[in-house]
Amino acid sequence: MKIHISIFYKTNWGQNVCIKTSFCQKICLKTKDGLTWFADLDIIEKEFNYHYFVEENNATIHSEPSLCHSIELSSSNSHTTIQDEWFDATYSKVFSSSAFTKCFLPIVDEKKSSQHKIYVSALPPQAGKWALCSNIIDNWQKPILLKHIRACEWIFDVPSFVEQFEYKIVLVKKRHIIWEEGENRSFHINHNLSTIQHICPRLNYALWKGAGIVIPVFSLRSEQSWGVGDFGDLEKLVKWSAKCAIKLIQILPINDTDSTHTWRDSYPYSGISVFALHPLYTNCNGLGSPQLRHKFEHERKLLNKKKFMDYEASYNCKIRFLKELYKEERLNIIKSDSYQDFITRNAYWLHPYAAFKYLCNKYQSPHYDTWEKIWQNYDKEKFDEYTKDSPAVQDEITFYYFIQYILHQQLLQVKERAQQLHMVLKGDLPIGVSKYSVETWTNPTLFYTYSQAGAPPDAFAIKGQNWGFPTYNWPEMEKDQYEWWKKRLQHMNQYFDAFRIDHVLGFFRIWEIPYQQIEGILGYFRPACPYTVSEIKNFGFHFDPTCHTNATLYPTYVKQHPELIPYLTQIGQYYQLKEDVSTQRKVYENVKSETLRNELLNCVTEVLFIRDSQNANLYHPRIDGQKTMQFANLSQSQQEAYNQLYNIFFYYRHNDFWGKEAMKKLPAITQASRMLACAEDLGMIPDCVQPTLNELEILTLEIQRMPKQYGIPIANTQQYPYLSVCSIDTHDMAPLRLWWKENQTAAQYIWKSILKQDTQAPPQINPQIAKAIICDHLNSPSMLCIISMQDYLALFSKLKTISPEEEQINIPANPHHYWKYRMPINIEELENTPYYASIIASLILQSNR
Structure with a gap:
């Protein structure tokens, strides 16, 4: 041609x-x-x-x-x-x-x-x-x-x-x-x-703009639920959302988290596998014989009447149902071509996942470092040899395959239905995995299991957050061009057309907490460029490692807290903690009194610098070091010197370095699939983040109450970038009703500056205020405006059947929070009352979304 x-x-x-x-x-x-x-x-x-x-x-x-x-x-x-x-x-x-x-x-x-x-x-x-x-x-x-x-x-x-x-x-x-x-x-x-x-x-x-809704799958409620939302309920939500002119449904992670069989496994970001789906989300309706479903019907109805998810009860009920279903359907399903194709395509993760689940049950613990030595590291050949002559073990392994096949088919059906309605299903890519998971068991060199990932202090968690996840060995991952991450994205792409990158800042740097500490306030960034002694002294700071890296208490404080004296050693004019309480983990192990323990946990944080765990001659300024007694006891000139080295360290020293780190990882990872990439870029944001995300065309997350512009209390939604997701809140924050109730000063600012009202803001939000705030977000320049189910329901006074406090999904400051929120209305009731969909649709369409 x-x-x-x-x-x-x-x-x-x-x-x-x-x-x-x-x-x-x-x-x-x-x-x-x-x-x-x-x-x-x-x-x-x-x-x-x-x-x-x-x-x-x-x-x-x-x-x-x-x-x-x-x-x-x-x-x-x-x-x-x-x-x-x-x-x-x-x-x-x-x-x-x-x-x-x-x-x-x-x-x-x-x-x-x-x-x-x-x-x-x-x-x-x-x-x-x-x-x-x-x-x-x-x-x-x-x-x-x-x-x-x-x-x-x-x-x-x-x-x-x-x-x-x-x-x-x-x-x-x-x-x-x-x-x-x-x-x-x-x-x-x-x-x-x-x-x-x-x-x-x-x-x-x-340019094109769309609106979405966000809700965890477990929070969905329908007439046929088993006390927890499932993939069947998700398909019902897809159909109802289409009537609301909603173009996207965002959910939280849906991977298997079950390791203790208790409510603590309700935490969706602590997956034991990055591939396996959670059995909790199985839609049991329509599976098995009528006799089998009838057997569980009474229990299902009792579970579904509960206001909140009862994780243990719902999970145990579904597992018992699935075991009986397996007996009924096993031969028919495992002989099918689609099942065999599923096993072949997914063998690389199914086999270790099923082996891990079996061994967890065998030893009644996911802590593989306590199992018999032969199983402390994954070995496919040894496990296959072990199961070869044991039909019972083989049957249990097949049972786990069976569950994953059903979940796979059901979620594919939801995605297909969403695509038919020109709607996107948006998944969530968690930044971490459980310390005791299939991933750390099978790929131990990819993780630093002796450290913990978390987040520095912020308005939502003044002592920082400790998620308990191991941090990543990025140099090791780089050797095969991040193949583990690529497989994750390619696997997700089966089910989703968009995804949220949880804590995208972790691809620039992660907040790492040494294992001997518990609270996030004693962490530091990794990778980082910690200071040498000479660099610290060049700022004019009189650095003393013995004093400034160890908890140091002063006589006036000790005099006010005499109960601490048995745990202290006097060194000249000040006191330091004895060895058996020198770290927060030691405090937890050695101090029984809760009141005394909390006092000592605070004492451990009284440092100005933290020694680097990989090089003892390097030092990180402690985050919020200015709030310590050590800082208060410095001279004015020394405080100024500390402030200078602190500000340079946290806001300038790492910008280019962290930007280059992200550009090593994010392009390889995001290009592994065709999903639309959306970042969660909240918190302590380095200057390199925005240009990096812009270059890679990854949507940012904009939250009005967490402005990215320094010095303003509330962000202006009309100044958001186009390449962004605009939301009122996230699952880690108080929903709109609760936030308004708890933050009257900020509410007054929105009432006056955003909503243009001259009177005193009402103490409780009403549907008119909720409508004005939602419209303000819908009219933003952001490509996507995604509103939580709780905030959409705030438009209807009839649906306020639970208190604002009961709507909050997670409280980040509480590492043992029970994730159990359920929407207070059945999806069928929303479906059968056209008024609800018409109101939401009118707001969305009027905003040209």
């Missing part, structure tokens, strides 16, 4: 326009006037994918998105002429995600089409559809909708009987037509060759 390709691009002297093709070929174009660039090519492929870029001194100075032009070449002509326009698009990665191409704006196959075509490169508009008006089609009066064939590309097939015509690209919004600017375009046909134009609309327009 011979192609003559041309593009209009004004260059300066010394600049060249080139093409990069999908087969990595660089083609330099020619020009006679520095304006029109062209080339004559011989192409043997049926499809020609390419993009333009501009070079100067052998360096690229301007480029289109990679391979943004894709032309299907006609076989009926041996010659084709392509007339291109430069596509200067941003966000092309976002719009190429499966969230858009399979759900929000599904593409159609470019089947047999005319040999003459007009390709229109454009970003999806906020409202309306791309169309073409022409003098040959009802004399400009009838717009013809363009076919959406690729992420940012639409097509018009030119009728073969036409010789030439004029046209313009338009946006059609219901009965309203918005015309592109400039002169009419013209198309001339030579029937001896194929003619292709590739154009961009000359039109300023708002």
Whole structure:
């Protein structure tokens, strides 16, 4: 196929326009006037994918998105002429995600089409559809909708009987037509060759925006629930959400967390497997014989009457049901082709998962370091040898496979239903795994199990957070280009078209807490560049490792707390803790009195620096060190020196370093799937985070009560970036009703500054205020506005059947929180009362989402 390709691009002297093709070929174009660039090519492929870029001194100075032009070449002509326009698009990665191409704006196959075509490169508009008006089609009066064939590309097939015509690209919004600017375009046909134009609309327009809802699966409630939400309830939520004009459903992690068989396993971010789904979410309705379901019906109804999830009762009930179902259906299912295909495709994680579950039951503990030595490290061959002559063990292993197969089929069905309704299912990628999990058991070199991941202190947890997860050995993961992460993303992509990157800051640096400590306040960032002694002294600080890295108490404090004296050693003018209470873990082990223990835990934090665990000659300033007694007892000049080294360390020293760390990991991980990537980037945010996420086209998270602009109490939703997710709160925060009740000062600020009211803010939120706040978020520039179920329900006074306190899903300051919230209304009641959906839909549609 011979192609003559041309593009209009004004260059300066010394600049060249080139093409990069999908087969990595660089083609330099020619020009006679520095304006029109062209080339004559011989192409043997049926499809020609390419993009333009501009070079100067052998360096690229301007480029289109990679391979943004894709032309299907006609076989009926041996010659084709392509007339291109430069596509200067941003966000092309976002719009190429499966969230858009399979759900929000599904593409159609470019089947047999005319040999003459007009390709229109454009970003999806906020409202309306791309169309073409022409003098040959009802004399400009009838717009013809363009076919959406690729992420940012639409097509018009030119009728073969036409010789030439004029046209313009338009946006059609219901009965309203918005015309592109400039002169009419013209198309001339030579029937001896194929003619292709590739154009961009000359039109300023708002980009696509959508609305979503977020709720954990366990929080769903339907008439058929077993005391906990499941994948059947999730499918019902999909159907109801479509009536609300909601385009996305976000859920919390759904991986198996069951290790102790107690309510402590309700914590969804502490998975024992990053692949296995939680049996708790099995939709048991419709499975097995009527007799089997009838046997459990009374227990199911009792569980479903409960206000909150009873994790242990619901989990045990479902496991008993599944065991009986396994006896009924085992032979039929395991012989099926789909089951065998599932086992073959997922053997790499199914086998170790099932072995881990079996051994946990055998030893009544997930702590594999207490198992018999033969099993303390995963060995597939040894385990297969062990199970070979034991039908009972083989049967238990098959039972775990059986459950995962059912869950897999059910979740695929939910995703399929969502896609049919042009809706996205958004999953959650937890930053950590349980210390005692399949992952640490099978891949011990990928984790530092002697340290704990968490978060530094903030307004929600003044002592920081200790999640108890091991931290990652990133250098080891880098050796195979983060294959473990890639498999996670590829596995998730089966079920989701978008995902939330939990604590994306962990890919820049993680808050690491030494194992001997318990509270997050005694952590530090890893990786980091801790100070040497000489660097600390260069700030003018009189550094004394003996004093400043050990808990140091002063006589006035000890005098007020004489009960501490048995645990202290006097050193000159101050006191330090004795060895048996020198760390927080030792305090927990050696002090029985809760009151005394809490006092000593606070004493352990009385340090200005923390010694690095990997190099004892390096030191991290303790987070919030200015709040210690040690700092208060420094001279003013020493306080100023400490403040200077502290501010440089936490806000400047690591920016480039952490940005480079993230760019090693995030591109490899996010490119492993076609899901839309959304970050959770809250907390202590380094300056390098925003530009890194922008470059990778990862959506940020914007929360009004956690402004990212320094010095303002409440963020302005109208100033959010387009490439973001806008939410009122997260599962770690008080929902809207509770937040308003507990934060009257902030509520008054919103009442006056955002809602423009002059009176005193009401002490309790009402549906009118909830509506105003939700609308303020829906009208933000953010691509996605995702509101929690609790906040949507605040629109309806009838549905306030539980207290605001009971709506909060998690309290981050409490590491032993019971995750048990359930929505106070059945999905069927929402479905059968059209008023609820109509109110939500009207708010969303009025905001042009």
